[in-house]
Amino acid sequence: LAQGYLERAQASDLNAYIDIQPELTLAQAAEADKRLAAGNAAPLTGIPIAHKDIFVTRGWRSTAGSRMLENYVSPFDASVVEAFQAAGMVTLGKLNCDEFAMGSSNENSYFGPAKNPWDTSAVPGGSSGGSAVAIAAGLAPAATATDTGGSIRQPAAFCGVTGIKPTYGRVSRYGMIAFASSLDQGGPIARTAEDCALLLNAMAGFDPRDSTSVERDREDYTRDLEKDLKGLRIGVPKEYFGPGLSADVEAAIRAALTEYEKLGATLVEISLPKTELSIPVYYVIAPAEASSNLSRFDGVRYGHRAAQYTDLADMYRKTRSEGFGEEVKRRILVGAYVLSHGYYDAYYLQAQKIRRLIADDFRQAFTQCDVIMGPVAPTVAWDLGAKADDPVANYLADIFTLGASLAGLPGMSIPCGFGQGEKNGKRPVGLQLIGNYFGEAKLLNIAHQYQ
Ligand code: GLN
Numbered sequence: 001l002a003q004g005y006l007e008r009a010q011a012s013d014l015n016a017y018i019d020i021q022p023e024l025t026l027a028q029a030a031e032a033d034k035r036l037a038a039g040n041a042a043p044l045t046g047i048p049i050a051h052k053d054i055f056v057t058r059g060w061r062s063t064a065g066s067r068m069l070e071n072y073v074s075p076f077d078a079s080v081v082e083a084f085q086a087a088g089m090v091t092l093g094k095l096n097c098d099e100f101a102m103g104s105s106n107e108n109s110y111f112g113p114a115k116n117p118w119d120t121s122a123v124p125g126g127s128s129g130g131s132a133v134a135i136a137a138g139l140a141p142a143a144t145a146t147d148t149g150g151s152i153r154q155p156a157a158f159c160g161v162t163g164i165k166p167t168y169g170r171v172s173r174y175g176m177i178a179f180a181s182s183l184d185q186g187g188p189i190a191r192t193a194e195d196c197a198l199l200l201n202a203m204a205g206f207d208p209r210d211s212t213s214v215e216r217d218r219e220d221y222t223r224d225l226e227k228d229l230k231g232l233r234i235g236v237p238k239e240y241f242g243p244g245l246s247a248d249v250e251a252a253i254r255a256a257l258t259e260y261e262k263l264g265a266t267l268v269e270i271s272l273p274k275t276e277l278s279i280p281v282y283y284v285i286a287p288a289e290a291s292s293n294l295s296r297f298d299g300v301r302y303g304h305r306a307a308q309y310t311d312l313a314d315m316y317r318k319t320r321s322e323g324f325g326e327e328v329k330r331r332i333l334v335g336a337y338v339l340s341h342g343y344y345d346a347y348y349l350q351a352q353k354i355r356r357l358i359a360d361d362f363r364q365a366f367t368q369c370d371v372i373m374g375p376v377a378p379t380v381a382w383d384l385g386a387k388a389d390d391p392v393a394n395y396l397a398d399i400f401t402l403g404a405s406l407a408g409l410p411g412m413s414i415p416c417g418f419g420q421g422e423k424n425g426k427r428p429v430g431l432q433l434i435g436n437y438f439g440e441a442k443l444l445n446i447a448h449q450y451q
Contacts, residue, residue: 001090005092012139016129017095017130019093029046035088042087042088044199050094050130051080051094051144055081055144056074056176057074059073061094064177065099065111066323066325069302070110078175079209083202083203084144095114095140101177104154107126107384119381119421119425119426122384123386128146128147128163130143131143142199143188147184148179148180150405154376154377158380159381160415161190163187163412164411164443165185165404166186167409169212170185171187172186172207174209174213180290181293182289183289185405186203187200192448193412194225197441200444201220201222204221222444225444225448226448227445229265231264233265234268234371235370236257236270236372237270237374239271245378246378246419248420249377252416253416260373273361277358278406279395285348285352285355286331287338291335291339292339299318327391373431374431375430376413377400377401408437409436410439412447415430416450433447
């Protein structure tokens with residue numbers, strides 16, 4: 001199995017992988033074979049998996065899609081990587097992503113964007129573009145990804161695959177290269193909700209090495225997959241169906257909601273009145289945290305260092321100017337600004353207060369419904385290059401995913417049909433499911449019944 005996927009991955013021109021080390025993969029596969037032969041296999045033993053290049057790995061490079069870490073090899077494995085290896089899964093390699101997970105199109109990767117297999121003139125979405133492409137094109141049967149403001153859900157939607165961002169704190173952030181620590185959350189991207197449930201079984205769990213990891217008992221996320229949906233109340237937020245939503249995406253989402261009614265669910269109109277504010281709030285908080293997290297890339301400890309410099313300050317300056325791309329620099333500047341004396345109260349503190357109000361909106365909504373459904377993104381995947389020079393256009397397209405991130409709620413994307421691309425026809429549409437805190441098993445059940 002590993003051999004077959006390696007061959008496909010190596011032959012592909014979709015730029016989904018940043019690093020492939022066949023000897024390491026095949027050595028792990030041989031170990032898995034031994035374990036299978038000895039009869040002590042776990043459910044995922046021998047199944048290959050590829051990791052978003054935000055998770056650090058021993059043996060493979062860990063670049064975070066950045067020149068800063070172009071040749072960096074970590075001395076340890078991320079908790080998530082360790083957990084999958086303990087389950088006997090076989091690492092296929094490292095997957096392309098936007099630099100430090102900042103982006104919505106994979107075009108901010110130092111290694112160039114992965115290509116959407118449905119239409120190679122379209123972006124794959126981001127930041128976990130490589131993960132979604134690898135699944136959609138059959139270059140891996142399972143992939144890890146991370147979601148800070150939509151980076152699991154939106155690329156899954158754009159590539160027609162399934163992804164789940166668990167409740168904040170479910171999956172360890174240890175060894176996940178940090179972007180915005182109060183938002184970052186790892187999760188799987190795979191073909192189906194059932195696959196995601198199996199992967200989450202191995203991936204989720206308390207980790208004392210992550211201070212925000214939630215101390216709860218392990219769960220079997222497959223336990224409710226077969227439950228029927230009679231009486232399920234689906235909250236449909238009116239703010240998610242406003243003028244910015246393209247007609248083809250809306251039609252696909254409405255058709256999916258009708259399917260859910262046939263499965264026994266009822267639709268309830270709800271309101272998430274602060275939806276619009278999630279964009280400015282996120283784009284204050286995430287850069288603020290990023291500016292602090294990325295201060296560790298100073299050319300001293302690891303990663304890129306400028307070849308020539310006059311003194312320490314010059315070394316920092318040149319290293320960071322050369323090592324970081326445009327979008328990362330933009331966010332460091334915004335972050336440093338909103339945290340600076342005199343602006344902190346006006347921007348950062350204000351954003352934190354509104355973040356709480358956004359979470360309150362969801363809390364209120366969940367008194368009226370069991371799950372929230374709507375689009376993942378306002379449009380299908382756009383053309384490569386179409387928004388590359390317009391950061392704000394990228395930020396605005398995050399409108400429907402940021403709320404669940406700011407509130408720390410679990411969210412999923414499942415494929416629900418197709419819309420029209422600008423040039424070449426059909427591009428996938430993703431239905432977003434947002435659950436209440438720790439409601440992953442229920443979300444996976446709801447997704448599985450539709451699939
Ligand atoms: N598109 C968002 C951003 O650029 C979300 C990225 C993410 O979830 N990592 O920050």
